[in-house]
Amino acid sequence: MTAIAHFVAITCYVGAAALAATPFARPVGAPVRGVVALLAAGVIAHAAGLLEYANRVGQLPLTGLGPSLSFAGLVLAATLLVVELAARDVSLTLIAAPLAALPTTCANLIGLVPGLEPAGARGTWLFAHIALSFVGIGAFATAAAAGCMYLVERRELKSRRFGAIFRFFPPLATLDRVNHVAAIAGWLGLTLGVVLAVTYSLAYRELSVLKVVWAMGAWLAVSGIALGRVVGGWQARRAAIYSSVSFAAVVVLYVAFRFAESNGGGRFL
Amino acid sequence: MAVIVLGVSHHGAPLDVRERLAFRSVEVLPTLARLRDQAGAREGVLLSTCNRTELYLVDGSGDAVREGWALLSERLGAEASAYGYVRRDREAAAHLFRVASGMDSLVVGEAQIHGQVRDAWEASRAASGTILNRLFQSALLVGGRVRSETTLGHGALSVSTAAVQLAKKIFGGLAGRRAMVLGAGEMAELALASLQQEGVRAAIVANRTYERATELAAHYGASAVHYDEAWAALADVDLLLCSTAAPRPVVSVERVRAAVDARGDRPLCILDIAVPRDVDPAVAALENVFLYDIDDLRAVVSANLERRTSALPAAEAVITAEVEKFWQWVAGLAAVPVLTQFRDEMNRVRERELLAALRRLPDLTPEQRAAVEYFSLSLMNKFLHEPTVRLRAAAANGRGLGVVDAARYLFALDDKAPTSSEPAEPQPTAAEDR
Numbered sequence: 269m270t271a272i273a274h275f276v277a278i279t280c281y282v283g284a285a286a287l288a289a290t291p292f293a294r295p296v297g298a299p300v301r302g303v304v305a306l307l308a309a310g311v312i313a314h315a316a317g318l319l320e321y322a323n324r325v326g327q328l329p330l331t332g333l334g335p336s337l338s339f340a341g342l343v344l345a346a347t348l349l350v351v352e353l354a355a356r357d358v359s360l361t362l363i364a365a366p367l368a369a370l371p372t373t374c375a376n377l378i379g380l381v382p383g384l385e386p387a388g389a390r391g392t393w394l395f396a397h398i399a400l401s402f403v404g405i406g407a408f409a410t411a412a413a414a415g416c417m418y419l420v421e422r423r424e425l426k427s428r429r430f431g432a433i434f435r436f437f438p439p440l441a442t443l444d445r446v447n448h449v450a451a452i453a454g455w456l457g458l459t460l461g462v463v464l465a466v467t468y469s470l471a472y473r474e475l476s477v478l479k480v481v482w483a484m485g486a487w488l489a490v491s492g493i494a495l496g497r498v499v500g501g502w503q504a505r506r507a508a509i510y511s512s513v514s515f516a517a518v519v520v521l522y523v524a525f526r527f528a529e530s531n532g533g534g535r536f537l
Numbered sequence: 538m539a540v541i542v543l544g545v546s547h548h549g550a551p552l553d554v555r556e557r558l559a560f561r562s563v564e565v566l567p568t569l570a571r572l573r574d575q576a577g578a579r580e581g582v583l584l585s586t587c588n589r590t591e592l593y594l595v596d597g598s599g600d601a602v603r604e605g606w607a608l609l610s611e612r613l614g615a616e617a618s619a620y621g622y623v624r625r626d627r628e629a630a631a632h633l634f635r636v637a638s639g640m641d642s643l644v645v646g647e648a649q650i651h652g653q654v655r656d657a658w659e660a661s662r663a664a665s666g667t668i669l670n671r672l673f674q675s676a677l678l679v680g681g682r683v684r685s686e687t688t689l690g691h692g693a694l695s696v697s698t699a700a701v702q703l704a705k706k707i708f709g710g711l712a713g714r715r716a717m718v719l720g721a722g723e724m725a726e727l728a729l730a731s732l733q734q735e736g737v738r739a740a741i742v743a744n745r746t747y748e749r750a751t752e753l754a755a756h757y758g759a760s761a762v763h764y765d766e767a768w769a770a771l772a773d774v775d776l777l778l779c780s781t782a783a784p785r786p787v788v789s790v791e792r793v794r795a796a797v798d799a800r801g802d803r804p805l806c807i808l809d810i811a812v813p814r815d816v817d818p819a820v821a822a823l824e825n826v827f828l829y830d831i832d833d834l835r836a837v838v839s840a841n842l843e844r845r846t847s848a849l850p851a852a853e854a855v856i857t858a859e860v861e862k863f864w865q866w867v868a869g870l871a872a873v874p875v876l877t878q879f880r881d882e883m884n885r886v887r888e889r890e891l892l893a894a895l896r897r898l899p900d901l902t903p904e905q906r907a908a909v910e911y912f913s914l915s916l917m918n919k920f921l922h923e924p925t926v927r928l929r930a931a932a933a934n935g936r937g938l939g940v941v942d943a944a945r946y947l948f949a950l951d952d953k954a955p956t957s958s959e960p961a962e963p964q965p966t967a968a969e970d971r
Contacts, residue, residue: 291688425827428829430833430836430837435688435691435692438709439706439708440706440707440708440804441707441708441709442709445709501801502802503801504802504803506802
């Protein structure tokens with residue numbers, strides 16, 4: 269059931285991205301309702317799959333690599349759905365839906381195997397940290413996706429090309445606003461997630477240097493954008509470049525740490 | 538029965554002809570009443586816009602086209618059919634669907650016609666009936682589908698609206714944005730009107746024609762500024778529209794750079810619609826400055842036009858499917874009275890023969906009489922089941938009218954046609970009841 273639900277969710281995410289891309293192939297408008305419906309169906313199937321998993325194994329899908337990746341995919345897809353319903357624009361699907369499909373696919377390939385779960389208040393503490401961190405990373409990814417689209421569209425506008433991107437991407441101001449809101453949400457989520465992690469480490473004397481380095485890297489990156497936007501008055505291109513590059517760096521750092529840790533026989537996140 | 542449209546449009550009739558054939562809304566019902574009385578038109582809708590005058594009729598007697606042209610010719614004072622066209626049945630439905638979608642408009646894809654079709658139908662409601670109501674409902678639905686499913690109505694088609702489209706691509710909504718307009722000529726006024734419609738607050742800058750700028754500013758609720766005072770305010774505006782008659786660029790890189798530096802990361806959109814250009818092209822290289830000249834705006838317009846034209850096949854596919862759907866409904870409607878008549882006729886034959894048979898069998902008990910009657914009824918239903926199903930199917934799949942006519946001829950139903958103009962629902966056969 270979980271595997272089938274994941275398969276349905278991945279199909280829906282990829283289908284939504286393909287549907288959002290139809291204006292690039294044919295002179296038709298993006299089928300907004302179709303894209304949103306497909307995305308919503310994917311989110312529902314995904315959530316149902318993870319619920320079934322949680323029922324079966326008796327713990328939330330927040331520990332173990334597979335379940336965590338799947339949960340990250342769900343958070344990203346749900347964030348995308350909320351943004352699209354609020355902005356009434358589906359062009360963000362082009363980037364964010366494949367971003368949601370990727371961890372979900374990886375989760376299915378790796379297998380949904382639960383990690384060791386601490387019980388009681390300690391478990392709740394850990395879950396809260398993981399859930400908030402996922403929300404923060406999901407919002408950060410949304411900010412990066414909006415930033416990428418901003419840069420692509422800006423390039424088209426500066427070079428006076430009035431093709432498919434000019435027609436179907438949302439206005440620069442909309443992408444800038446999505447970047448702004450997502451960066452702030454990402455900062456809030458990651459800050460709370462990191463605070464819970466630090467207090468957890470201190471309370472239970474559990475510490476992984478690589479995890480701390482990566483978490484602080486991600487937090488500093490998203491804090492940089494949030495501070496730049498709120499205090500430094502960053503807008504437009506500067507915020508878009510910073511969010512895209514810093515998110516890419518966070519992803520590269522994750523892959524590098526995971527690789528290094530697996531070579532040493534351990535498991536990084 | 539036939540669905541007919543006849544009329545004139547911008548395709549074949551010059552403006553003076555269209556002007557004389559324009560109808561006011563108070564004239565619609567009397568005109569349609571005349572067509573009903575004189576031409577036997579069972580239903581009618583009159584669509585009159587600045588680009589077309591069309592009569593949509595359901596012809597009962599076959600005289601509607603002649604009478605329709607006579608009416609239009611009388612109004613024109615000349616033979617109106619020389620400028621016009623007639624479409625029947627499927628073609629008439631397809632024509633209205635194209636009209637409602639903006640495909641037949643002077644500016645392809647314009648949205649205004651959708652409302653005009655709705656208004657025409659509303660104004661003619663007292664004269665329209667089952668078929669035209671369904672036709673116009675379908676047309677409005679098709680118009681909506683074409684607009685939402687294709688790019689036929691997307692994009693601006695004039696330089697001033699293209700300017701707005703470009704500015705919106707940068708700022709999203711323009712309400713509350715600040716603009717500065719250099720120059721007070723005709724092009725500047727057109728662009729100013731488009732910007733003002735979007736809620737932009739504008740200041741008009743002019744030197745040589747300051748009086749005209751004051752006049753324009755008063756008309757559009759803007760303010761007028763002298764040229765020398767303008768540059769200090771450039772840092773506060775989002776949109777600079779240039780349309781002066783200056784022989785060389787008046788907006789230099791230095792002037793814009795000073796403003797851009799003071800603006801932080803906020804973008805500045807400069808629309809230079811002057812020829813020769815008012816803005817030094819090197820300004821485009823500045824960070825957060827989006828500079829467009831008249832050629833760029835024309836490129837937007839032609840890209841939009843090209844895209845609208847390229848959307849025509851997709852729109853045509855929507856229309857073909859919807860015409861088929863509508864015509865299946867019409868054909869089904871035509872089959873209903875024939876089926877009813879066919880069944881009534883067969884029942885009459887059955888009753889006559891049953892009576893004769895019972896007369897020849899006087900010794901039957903009531904149970905036996907009932908059994909014989911049931912047998913006759915059952916036999917008739919069995920015989921009628923297949924023709925009924927096939928007539929209905931043929932009516933629904935578009936071959937209907939021919940098959941219905943054949944049935945009418947084979948069973949001599951024309952001679953016994955019911956007097957009611959409204960089609961009755963057919964009775965289900967016993968086999969279908971099961």
